[in-house]
Amino acid sequence: MGKNYKIIAIGDNVCDKYLSRGKMYPGGQCVNTCVYAKMNDTQASYLGKYGDDEVAKCVQDTLGRLGIDDSFCRHYSGENGFALVTLKGNDRVFLGSNKGGVAKDHSFDFKESDLDYIKKFDVIYTNLNSYIEDDLPKLYKTGVPIAYDFSLRWTNEYLEKVCPFVTVAIMSCAHLAAEQRETEMRKAQDNGVKIVLGTIGEEGSYVLYGNTFYYANAVYAEDVIDTMGAGDSYFAAFLCELLNNSVTGKIIEGTEKQMGERLVKAMDKGAAFAAKVCAMEGAFGYGAPITGRTEIS
Numbered sequence: 373m374g375k376n377y378k379i380i381a382i383g384d385n386v387c388d389k390y391l392s393r394g395k396m397y398p399g400g401q402c403v404n405t406c407v408y409a410k411m412n413d414t415q416a417s418y419l420g421k422y423g424d425d426e427v428a429k430c431v432q433d434t435l436g437r438l439g440i441d442d443s444f445c446r447h448y449s450g451e452n453g454f455a456l457v458t459l460k461g462n463d464r465v466f467l468g469s470n471k472g473g474v475a476k477d478h479s480f481d482f483k484e485s486d487l488d489y490i491k492k493f494d495v496i497y498t499n500l501n502s503y504i505e506d507d508l509p510k511l512y513k514t515g516v517p518i519a520y521d522f523s524l525r526w527t528n529e530y531l532e533k534v535c536p537f538v539t540v541a542i543m544s545c546a547h548l549a550a551e552q553r554e555t556e557m558r559k560a561q562d563n564g565v566k567i568v569l570g571t572i573g574e575e576g577s578y579v580l581y582g583n584t585f586y587y588a589n590a591v592y593a594e595d596v597i598d599t600m601g602a603g604d605s606y607f608a609a610f611l612c613e614l615l616n617n618s619v620t621g622k623i624i625e626g627t628e629k630q631m632g633e634r635l636v637k638a639m640d641k642g643a644a645f646a647a648k649v650c651a652m653e654g655a656f657g658y659g660a661p662i663t664g665r666t667e668i669s
Contacts, residue, residue, distance in 0.1 A: 383502025
């Protein structure tokens with residue numbers, strides 16, 4: 373078991389509406405991260421923005437059933453975030469989304485009470501789908517390290533804006549040649565990120581720490597039902613491993629050699645957990661009949 377370390381995920385929530393199944397599944401990278409953290413013996417809470425429709429209710433009800441605190445979430449009148457998805461074989465294919473629904477129209481506007489709450493956690497997780505870039509300086513001042521998912525969409529300008537506030541980042545690099553991947557990971561490091569993960573799908577993953585790249589193999593998933601959540605599950609397990617097997621509760625501790633060993637173990641843990649998650653429907657199950665819109669205007 374873990375040592376009561378806690379992750380707070382601040383940002384997106386959606387339901388993924390699988391048109392091929394007639395079901396929707398709660399998710400979004402931040403919600404996924406909370407659920408996967410709990411599955412890896414780490415406490416998790418969610419702070420995001422809800423609409424007031426059945427999609428929002430589905431997400432809230434699921435987090436309630438799983439015992440994940442969302443009491444600091446914002447509630448607005450309007451449509452919750454959702455994405456339209458289908459399956460091509462066992463791979464999930466995104467057909468579009470409503471860009472977060474109400475989330476894109478309202479700022480977080482963090483108050484002192486929010487920041488005092490956030491300071492109780494060991495890691496803040498967020499990502500490029502959370503409309504949070506302008507809030508990062510305020511979150512950074514809490515002293516809680518920020519873990520950030522850049523997915524596969526970033527520019528030099530975006531890295532320059534976000535990376536100075538980020539301790540550990542993940543970048544999806546399967547679309548890049550090896551030389552390009554190294555270049556992009558070094559850009560993140562040069563802009564301030566201490567630990568840069570670069571995942572390359574079935575080819576494994578790399579982490580850049582100090583001036584050294586470390587590599588870990590992917591883990592073969594024997595029973596692939598749905599690849600939704602594979603990246604989120606990898607990163608969540610990686611973060612939990614670093615926390616739960618630390619001496620001080622810090623993401624970064626020890627000598628460079630010790631950190632290298634810790635990072636490889638964390639990559640191995642992430643790869644193994646991601647393979648398990650591919651056997652779940654949706655990101656982590658809890659499917660319900662689709663309600664609301666099934667088109668993107």
